[in-house]
Amino acid sequence: MISELLIISVGAILINNFVLVQFLGICPFLGVSKKVETATGMGMAVVFVMLCASALTWVVQNYLLVPFGLEYMQTIAFILVIAVLVQFVEMFLQKSIPSLYNSLGVYLPLITTNCAVLGVAINNITKFGGVEMSFIKSIVYGTSAGLGFMLAIVLFAGVRERLETSNVPEFLKGMPIVLVTAALLSIAFLGFSGLSF
Amino acid sequence: MSNVLIAVLIIGGLGIIFGILLGVASKIFAVKIDERVPEILEVLPGANCGGCGFAGCSAYANALCAGGVKPNMCPVGGAAVAEKISDILGVQAEEKEKMVARVLCNGSPDRAVQKYTFDGPRDCHSAAVLGGGEKMCPHGCLGFGSCVSVCKFGAISVETGVAVVDVEKCVACGACALECPKKIIKILPAKSKYTITCKSVEKGKITRRDCAVGCIGCGICAKNCPKEAIVVKDNVAVIDPNKCVNCGICASKCPQKAINKVC
Numbered sequence: 001m002i003s004e005l006l007i008i009s010v011g012a013i014l015i016n017n018f019v020l021v022q023f024l025g026i027c028p029f030l031g032v033s034k035k036v037e038t039a040t041g042m043g044m045a046v047v048f049v050m051l052c053a054s055a056l057t058w059v060v061q062n063y064l065l066v067p068f069g070l071e072y073m074q075t076i077a078f079i080l081v082i083a084v085l086v087q088f089v090e091m092f093l094q095k096s097i098p099s100l101y102n103s104l105g106v107y108l109p110l111i112t113t114n115c116a117v118l119g120v121a122i123n124n125i126t127k128f129g130g131v132e133m134s135f136i137k138s139i140v141y142g143t144s145a146g147l148g149f150m151l152a153i154v155l156f157a158g159v160r161e162r163l164e165t166s167n168v169p170e171f172l173k174g175m176p177i178v179l180v181t182a183a184l185l186s187i188a189f190l191g192f193s194g195l196s197f
Numbered sequence: 198m199s200n201v202l203i204a205v206l207i208i209g210g211l212g213i214i215f216g217i218l219l220g221v222a223s224k225i226f227a228v229k230i231d232e233r234v235p236e237i238l239e240v241l242p243g244a245n246c247g248g249c250g251f252a253g254c255s256a257y258a259n260a261l262c263a264g265g266v267k268p269n270m271c272p273v274g275g276a277a278v279a280e281k282i283s284d285i286l287g288v289q290a291e292e293k294e295k296m297v298a299r300v301l302c303n304g305s306p307d308r309a310v311q312k313y314t315f316d317g318p319r320d321c322h323s324a325a326v327l328g329g330g331e332k333m334c335p336h337g338c339l340g341f342g343s344c345v346s347v348c349k350f351g352a353i354s355v356e357t358g359v360a361v362v363d364v365e366k367c368v369a370c371g372a373c374a375l376e377c378p379k380k381i382i383k384i385l386p387a388k389s390k391y392t393i394t395c396k397s398v399e400k401g402k403i404t405r406r407d408c409a410v411g412c413i414g415c416g417i418c419a420k421n422c423p424k425e426a427i428v429v430k431d432n433v434a435v436i437d438p439n440k441c442v443n444c445g446i447c448a449s450k451c452p453q454k455a456i457n458k459v460c
C-alpha cells in the first residue's frame with residue numbers, strides 16, 4: 001500500500017510532472033514565476049486546490065455521476081467543483097494574506113480554468129498509469145501533482161530571478177529567454193522518465 | 198426524458214449546494230473595503246496612464262484612502278479631479294502646477310545634418326540602435342514617433358521630423374519621456390513658455406557642425422536674462438522655469454535660434 005502510494009507520488013511529482021512533462025498549467029507557470037515568493041504562494045494555492053479537487057471530484061464521480069450514469073457530465077461537474085474551490089481559496093487569501101492575494105492577481109481566478117487541476121481530476125478517473133484510483137490514492141495523486149507543480153514553478157522562478165541579472169542577448173530579452181529556459185527545464189525533467197521501480 | 202431530468206437535477210443541485218457554501222464563506226471571509234475607493238475611482242479619469250506614479254487609477258485610489266498621498270497627483274484630471282477627491286477624502290485641495298512635456302530638440306532634417314538614411318523599422322528604438330540614429334547630433338530627435346505611439350492623449354505628433362507637443366492635450370503623464378530612447382522629452386512646468394530646444398552637451402563647435410539650431414553653450418542668453426533664470430552647464434543652456442518671466446529676450450538674442458516659444 002505504502003509503496004504503491006510512493007510510486008504514485010514520485011510518478012506525479014517527477015516522472016510525469018504536470019507542467020514540465022505533461023505541459024498542463026503553463027499559463028500560471030509562465031505568468032507567476034517572476035519571484036520565488038509569489039511562485040511559492042501560487043504553488044501552495046495549487047497544491048491546496050488540487051488536493052481538495054481530487055478528493056471532491058472523486059466523491060462526485062463515484063457517488064453521483066457513476067450511479068446515475070452521468071459520466072458524460074464529468075467535465076462540467078468537475079469544473080463546477082474546481083471553480084467553487086478556487087473562489088473559496090480566493091476569499092480566504094483576500095482575508096488572510098492580502099499581499100499574496102495582490103501579487104497573484106489574475107492568475108488566482110485563472111486556476112479555475114487551469115487544465116492542470118482539471119487534468120488531475122480526469123486522470124484520477126481514467127486510471128492514470130494503469131493504477132486503479134481509490135479515494136486515498138486519488139488524494140495522494142492530487143497532492144503530488146500539486147507538489148510537482150510547485151516544484152516546477154519554484155525552480156523556474158529561481159532561474160528567472162537569476163536571469164534578471166544576467167547578460168541576455170538583446171533579441172532574447174523578456175519572454176523568449178523565459179521560454180527557452182522553460183524548455184531546458186522540461187528537457188531536464190525528461191531525465192526522470194528513466195526512473196523505474 | 199428522465200435521464201435529462203436526473204442530469205439537470207444533479208448538476209443543478211450541486212450548483213445550489215456549492216452556491217450556498219460559497220455564500221456562507223463570503224460572509225465569514227468578508228473583507229472590509231473602504232467605501233471611498235469606488236467613489237474616488239468614479240472621479241478619476243480611468244486612463245490608467247500611471248502619471249500619478251502608481252500602477253493605475255485603482256492603485257492610486259487605494260493609496261489615497263490608505264493616506265499619506267496627496268490628492269493632486271493625477272495629471273490627467275488636474276485641479277478639477279483633485280478638488281473632487283479632496284471632497285471625498287475631506288481634506289484641503291492643493292493647487293498643482295500645470296506641467297507639460299517639452300521636446301528638447303528642434304533639429305528637423307533641413308537643419309540637422311544627416312549621417313545616413315535609416316531604412317529599418319519606423320520606430321525610434323530601432324533607429325537609435327544603428328549608430329544612434331540618422332542625425333550627426335547624438336542628442337537629436339529621431340523623428341520616428343515612438344513617443345507618438347505611447348501617448349494615450351494624442352498630444353504629440355511628428356510632422357517635420359521632430360516631435361511636437363500639443364500643450365492643450367498634454368497631461369504630463371510622462372509616458373513619452375520614458376519611451377524616448379534619446380531622453381530628450383522632459384516634463385516641465387507649463388508656465389515657462391520659452392524652452393531651449395536642444396540638449397546637445399557636445400562642444401559648441403561640434404554642435405554647430407551637426408545642427409543649424411543647436412545650443413552651442415555661448416551663454417549670451419544667460420548674460421541677457423534679466424532674471425538670471427538661465428544657466429549654461431555642460432555646453433547647453435537650461436532655463437529655470439520658476440524664475441522665467443516669459444520676457445523672450447533670450448529667444449531674440451540667441452545666435453543659433455535654439456530658444457523657442459513653445460506656448
